[in-house]
Amino acid sequence: MTGGTARRAPLSRDRVLGAAVALADSVGIEALSMRQLAQELGVVPMALYKHVANKDELVDGMVDVVLGEIDPAAPTADWRDAVRRRVLSAREVVVRHPWARKAIESRTRRTPTVLAYMDSLAGMFRAGGFSPDLTHHVMHALGNRMWGFSPELFEEPRDPSAPAPSPEQQEAMAAEFAERFPHILEIATAATSGDLSRVGGGCDEQFEFEFALDLMLDGFERLREQGWTSRRG
Amino acid sequence: MTGGTARRAPLSRDRVLGAAVALADSVGIEALSMRQLAQELGVVPMALYKHVANKDELVDGMVDVVLGEIDPAAPTADWRDAVRRRVLSAREVVVRHPWARKAIESRTRRTPTVLAYMDSLAGMFRAGGFSPDLTHHVMHALGNRMWGFSPELFEEPRDPSAPAPSPEQQEAMAAEFAERFPHILEIATAATSGDLSRVGGGCDEQFEFEFALDLMLDGFERLREQGWTSRRG
DNA sequence: TTGACAGGCGTACACCGTACACCTACGGTT
DNA sequence: AACCGTAGGTGTACGGTGTACGCCTGTCAA
DSSP states (O other): OTTSSOOOOOOOHHHHHHHHHHHHHHHOSTTOOHHHHHHHTTSOGGGGGGTSSSHHHHHHHHHHHHHTTSOOOOOOSOHHHHHHHHHHHHHHHHHHSTHHHHHHHHOOSOOHHHHHHHHHHHHHHHHTTOOHHHHHHHHHHHGGGGGTOOOOSOOOOOOTTSOOOOHHHHHHHHHHHHHHOHHHHHHHHHHTTTOGGGGGGOOOHHHHHHHHHHHHHHHHHHHHHTTOOSSOO | OTTSSOOOOOOOHHHHHHHHHHHHHHHOSTTOOHHHHHHHTTSOGGGGGGTSSSHHHHHHHHHHHHHTTSOOOOOOSOHHHHHHHHHHHHHHHHHHSTHHHHHHHHOOSOOHHHHHHHHHHHHHHHHTTOOHHHHHHHHHHHGGGGGTOOOOSOOOOOOTTSOOOOHHHHHHHHHHHHHHOHHHHHHHHHHTTTOGGGGGGOOOHHHHHHHHHHHHHHHHHHHHHTTOOSSOO
16 A cells, blocks of 8 residues: 555665664764664664674764765875865764764774775875885874874863852862963963963864874875885895 | 681772772773672672772773873983883883773773873973973874874784685685775785785784874974964964 | 761662564565 | 565563662771
């Protein structure tokens, strides 16, 4: 009966992964469970296991999905520009999917999609005149930054439900902090251009990311120029 | 009765944390559970909660313990040397406690111990002539490498229980790999000096770490020399 | 002697991933 | 038309997790 109440669309690997990505987008990766995902799909938990082997493989698949959102590599004369674009494009997708950071960090299996991305990046270095040897090391040096994220040194819980400390408590804490961690306080205030009220407010992650990325790329270029090699002689 | 069968030594926060570190050392962080830890201490699970608030706080404490194993900062004329020593000392302890990598990555709360370490590092940059502004950014650029580890691009499961693929299967896989990921294959063989049989064997992590660290430190020094600042004008 | 309290115990709950057996509907073969 | 293999959704159950809550007991100060 085509005109009756529409039957639930059948599951498929893609539908499962898509729903998982959407769910992780809204509740985070640590709240994503097979049971909740099943419920979201109007299905019993075990039904999922007909489409993914287990939860690990599910997360692998989710990572593949978001990696698929990275802009395909565009041909560029300049290796530096090519790498930079690619990585910043990757960054855009992990910003869209904040859980991807943890997911990628925790991943141990390298899926073909992951390998393909790394391969394309390696290819850019090679095309730019990097030796296989040097390419290898700069890929390591890039590390997780190739996926468009850097570790968050300070992640603020910013828990609004927590009871706000009284002003004098705040003052006391600030005083103790200033005594024990003067340099951190100093650079934190520098980061906010001296606006003390915004000290806890987090950093400009995009700036920090590009700063570090460019620093590395500069270093890479220098090593390439001077024909760096790991073999002594 | 002092001479009778010795009563179990009473629990304490330190004893709990010490046992947790030892347990994680032997079974890994993901196998560490409150129940198992309690059993190790000859105690009922809930007894632990009299000494740590919850599991998160337990892990925070464990991280603090291992950070305590880092060599105290020694006075050095050269900022570069000071930072390098400190970070490599940190690396020694995370190599001793492999689980610390994941633990630190997953941590969100910054304990005083963590802050103290970061503060001492920041202090080294400041003493070396870095502006607060620049210090801030280089700390971000250093990222998790300040804890002595870099992300593992390829972690091999190296599962010995998995059925070994037949030689022809292996050959077929290698051929497909070579076609799809030529650059990865190329740099992997470069890493083993052309010894194809060792391609899957992993990289020299220590070398990669120092390579990346020195690359960053070089970059930092250059920025310091030229009086880099994030403010335009 | 008393009574507060620190610290270990036992039970119980909600949640997790997933093994296993079952059912049911569909597509191709005879 | 009868059959049957199989893909895919269901239900139940098991062993694991973190931890809330109440109890009980030994220690020590008043």
